Amino acid sequence: MDVNPGTPRTDDGPLRLARPVHRLSPDSADLHHDAVIMREAGPVVPVELPGGVPVWAVTRDAVARQVLRAPDVFSSDRRHWRALHGGEIPADWPLLGLAAPQGRSLVNVDNPDHSYLRGPLATVFTEKRVRGLQPLIEDVTDRLLDRMAAAAHATADNTVDFRQQVAWPLPMTVISHLLGVPECDHSMLREHFDVLFDDTQDPKSAMADLIAYLHRHLQRMRRAPGTDLTSDLLRLSDGKRLTDDELVAALQVLIVAGHETTVHLLVNAVRTLTTHRDQLDLLLSGDVAWSRAVEEVLRWDPPTANFLLRFATRPATLAGADLQAGDPVMISYIAMGRDPERYGPAAGEFDVRNVRGHTSFGHGAHVCLGAPLARLEGRIVLERLFGRWPALTVASAPDRFPTVLMNSYSGLTVRLAPADDRPCDIPAGV
Ligand code: HEM
Numbered sequence: 001m002d003v004n005p006g007t008p009r010t011d012d013g014p015l016r017l018a019r020p021v022h023r024l025s026p027d028s029a030d031l032h033h034d035a036v037i038m039r040e041a042g043p044v045v046p047v048e049l050p051g052g053v054p055v056w057a058v059t060r061d062a063v064a065r066q067v068l069r070a071p072d073v074f075s076s077d078r079r080h081w082r083a084l085h086g087g088e089i090p091a092d093w094p095l096l097g098l099a100a101p102q103g104r105s106l107v108n109v110d111n112p113d114h115s116y117l118r119g120p121l122a123t124v125f126t127e128k129r130v131r132g133l134q135p136l137i138e139d140v141t142d143r144l145l146d147r148m149a150a151a152a153h154a155t156a157d158n159t160v161d162f163r164q165q166v167a168w169p170l171p172m173t174v175i176s177h178l179l180g181v182p183e184c185d186h187s188m189l190r191e192h193f194d195v196l197f198d199d200t201q202d203p204k205s206a207m208a209d210l211i212a213y214l215h216r217h218l219q220r221m222r223r224a225p226g227t228d229l230t231s232d233l234l235r236l237s238d239g240k241r242l243t244d245d246e247l248v249a250a251l252q253v254l255i256v257a258g259h260e261t262t263v264h265l266l267v268n269a270v271r272t273l274t275t276h277r278d279q280l281d282l283l284l285s286g287d288v289a290w291s292r293a294v295e296e297v298l299r300w301d302p303p304t305a306n307f308l309l310r311f312a313t314r315p316a317t318l319a320g321a322d323l324q325a326g327d328p329v330m331i332s333y334i335a336m337g338r339d340p341e342r343y344g345p346a347a348g349e350f351d352v353r354n355v356r357g358h359t360s361f362g363h364g365a366h367v368c369l370g371a372p373l374a375r376l377e378g379r380i381v382l383e384r385l386f387g388r389w390p391a392l393t394v395a396s397a398p399d400r401f402p403t404v405l406m407n408s409y410s411g412l413t414v415r416l417a418p419a420d421d422r423p424c425d426i427p428a429g430v
Contacts, residue, residue, distance in 0.1 A: 082326025
């Protein structure tokens with residue numbers, strides 16, 4: 001494969017995986033700054049991940065789409081990763097579980113296995129089902145906003161952590177309902193989520209507990225099916241029915257892929273809009289639809305900064321870089337979102353009037369299955385949050401999560417204004 005073969009190389013001779021143009025660090029103050037360095041170095045450049053693991057980073061939208069459309073050359077299957085099998089990747093490398101997940105699920109296989117595993121999920125996780133979740137999402141959002149108001153009013157300066165109060169619990173609650181998890185298990189599931197998505201804790205035992213829970217959940221839904229996604233998966237015709245292990249892996253992927261990403265979307269959107277008041281005014285006045293803000297945030301400040309990994313199945317020249325069979329390829333969504341070759345000279349400007357599309361939900365066979373749900377949650381939360389507190393501000397600069405993969409913050413303290421919104425009652429927890 002040769003994508004855009006005319007792309008110039010660096011002055012230092014051919015790019016080589018072993019000679020990184022940049023080292024990504026979890027302590028980076030700003031992943032957008034790293035993205036600029038990688039993008040300016042070229043469309044496909046060698047970079048080093050924390051732990052000294054070298055990968056090719058794709059920084060251009062068009063090149064990434066080529067990669068994601070060619071699973072025969074750029075596989076999702078870790079069996080093709082030369083360094084892994086050569087013993088060069090330490091077994092305790094913290095990013096191993098994300099770079100090369102073990103086991104078999106739709107995220108780490110190619111066709112025909114991918115269609116076999118994705119087909120049933122796509123059949124039941126439809127846009128129609130997502131539209132049906134709208135009243136639930138509105139209701140949960142309103143209750144969380146009430147609770148957030150109460151928490152803010154209990155402080156001297158009317159501040160509260162939006163991430164903790166709304167962005168974190170909302171997607172978790174919605175996924176739990178989607179899967180038919182009974183209310184009485186929500187808090188137990190929430191505890192698992194807390195560990196699973198906390199980079200400072202070892203997720204192994206929480207993951208094992210979650211898998212055991214999902215097996216029990218399947219048995220329960222088999223005995224007493226409902227109208228939820230799990231029951232519909234179980235109901236599918238024989239030709240499409242998966243084994244219990246495959247079903248549990250599918251539910252696990254929905255949880256892992258769908259929760260954290262949506263948390264970051266909500267946090268990044270609030271942060272972006274409060275620092276672009278002119279844009280927020282266009283939304284508040286009704287001149288521009290809230291859904292456009294969601295799209296523009298996904299491009300300009302995407303939740304997934306750098307996505308691990310695809311593996312070259314054979315030698316390939318990609319936008320001027322010579323890849324060997326077994327080389328790992330990282331898709332840098334954060335670099336692609338402001339790619340001037342796709343978005344022009346104003347690629348770096350956040351502009352809800354000029355929504356230019358994005359690839360932040362991926363592309364090709366593995367394109368995000370949950371995009372309609374993430375979009376719906378984003379629109380509902382922004383509309384209701386700013387509808388209620390149009391003058392809301394971010395009270396202090398948020399701390400970045402120490403990760404090179406997600407574009408995320410550990411909290412987002414906001415000040416609710418005006419301050420006359422004191423609820424007469426503190427509502428029950430959601
Ligand atoms: C803003 C939020 C989200 C973002 C930015 C996002 C991003 C992505 C990306 C980039 C991929 C492609 C991975 C690849 O190329 O291998 C993906 C796949 C996937 N996403 Fe999302 N996602 C989001 C929300 C969700 C939600 C809410 C769900 C479900 C509840 C979900 C479920 C999935 C699944 C199941 C896949 C795997 C598809 C496959 O491998 O065939 N995502 N997502």
